[in-house]
């Protein structure tokens with residue numbers, strides 16, 4: 139799909155279709171008014187007649203509107219103007235994209251940047267149009283023998299900005315949007331692949347392929363023997379029950395000065411989580427193929443920042459394994475020694491994410507990181523606490539947490555902080571080792587983070603629990619690509635602090 143930006147008036151715009159917003163009730167956006175004036179009030183008359191009152195989600199397709207150079211006009215209902223919040227805007231964009239894709243125009247010019255979104259500038263809107271359109275048009279059909287494509291799918295979208303003077307900022311936003319959209323797509327594809335294809339070895343191959351595409355990325359993959367030598371007893375304990383060899387994937391992106399310490403992104407890569415001997419119930423177990431979405435988001439983020447040539451250093455660390463029951467699998471009560479030297483009593487083999495992450499986090503120390511962020515589909519409790527709208531966020535350094543909250547807010551890929559107070563640490567006490575790997579039912583998301591916090595004392599660290607946000611269930615079941623937008627925005631903002639060229643997003647208050 140091809141996106142460009144341009145500045146033109148809607149009446150003179152030659153195109154198969156132009157897209158105009160209608161605010162409730164029956165109020166044309168500025169570009170709409172321009173087109174209507176040229177058409178001698180043709181559009182406003184239709185609105186008066188009641189053909190479309192502007193409710194969110196309504197659409198009306200017009201052909202042969204007088205005096206317009208475009209073949210078609212697509213009117214999109216935008217709801218009441220006072221309600222034009224970020225998420226609302228994204229819904230309008232998604233509706234426009236789906237309609238354009240179905241109707242067969244093939245290409246279109248969107249004038250939806252002229253809608254008023256609270257506190258957001260054109261650059262932000264351009265980026266949203268690009269990301270939300272790509273998001274909505276995504277299909278995972280690589281494993282279907284017959285692809286059910288739209289008759290004439292949308293192939294080209296021109297995004298209009300009102301003033302020529304805004305073109306440069308819009309171009310820059312377009313570039314960022316494209317890179318993020320590519321990262322999201324990679325993450326969704328990897329997430330959606332079934333576990334018989336997307337194994338730890340497959341993830342390692344994908345990381346190597348990424349390094350082939352970008353000279354700025356170098357990848358090394360540690361195998362079981364190397365991990366044994368290092369003493370990664372916790373990660374290897376999880377891998378014991380599986381026939382698939384575990385991998386520790388390390389991907390360096392070097393875009394900043396050599397002496398700049400890297401940000402480390404550590405992604406949970408459980409390519410299938412049966413629960414192990416503490417086996418999960420059968421219902422929805424297929425969804426545990428998504429248990430590597432943290433890993434996939436690390437690769438997607440690296441792809442995005444490499445495309446942007448961001449002036450920053452990042453190291454992605456991915457512990458990848460299956461969690462299977464077998465004669466060799468770990469059993470409840472087993473005690474293992476982690477890379478840090480701390481011992482762990484594994485009371486529940488289904489709390490495996492933290493067991494592989496702890497060794498990967500300790501491994502991160504060797505890169506002397508400025509900050510470490512781990513991303514994991516870690517706890518079902520997080521889905522109960524926050525649902526599918528926010529990722530859970532905890533950590534040991536509040537400035538870092540605030541940066542991540544801001545990045546989430548700017549991109550609509552939001553996170554919400556939970557308390558990581560010492561009071562919760564006691565739940566991990568056991569008589570048989572330094573700690574247990576579970577802390578009971580209460581505050582399950584927090585006690586999982588408490589466990590990780592014992593391996594992150596040497597650096598600034600934040601933990602994103604993406605169990606609720608990494609994929610959606612139901613008839614649209616599939617990976618979302620979250621939190622690639624959040625992570626990429628966080629890194630863009632960090633790079634900007636160091637004088638990079640990419641424009642920062644204007645801050646608006648968090649909330650709603």
Ligand code: BES
Nearest residue numbers: 486488489490515516517518519576605
């Ligand atoms: N991968 C799961 C978490 C999960 C479950 C994510 C359902 C999304 C939907 C994780 O490995 C897990 O099994 N966690 C356990 C922890 C428990 C045993 C303390 C859970 O949440 O039930």
Ligand code: MN
Nearest residue numbers: 411488489490
């Ligand atoms: Mn599990």
Ligand code: ZN
Nearest residue numbers: 408411429491
């Ligand atoms: Zn898991």
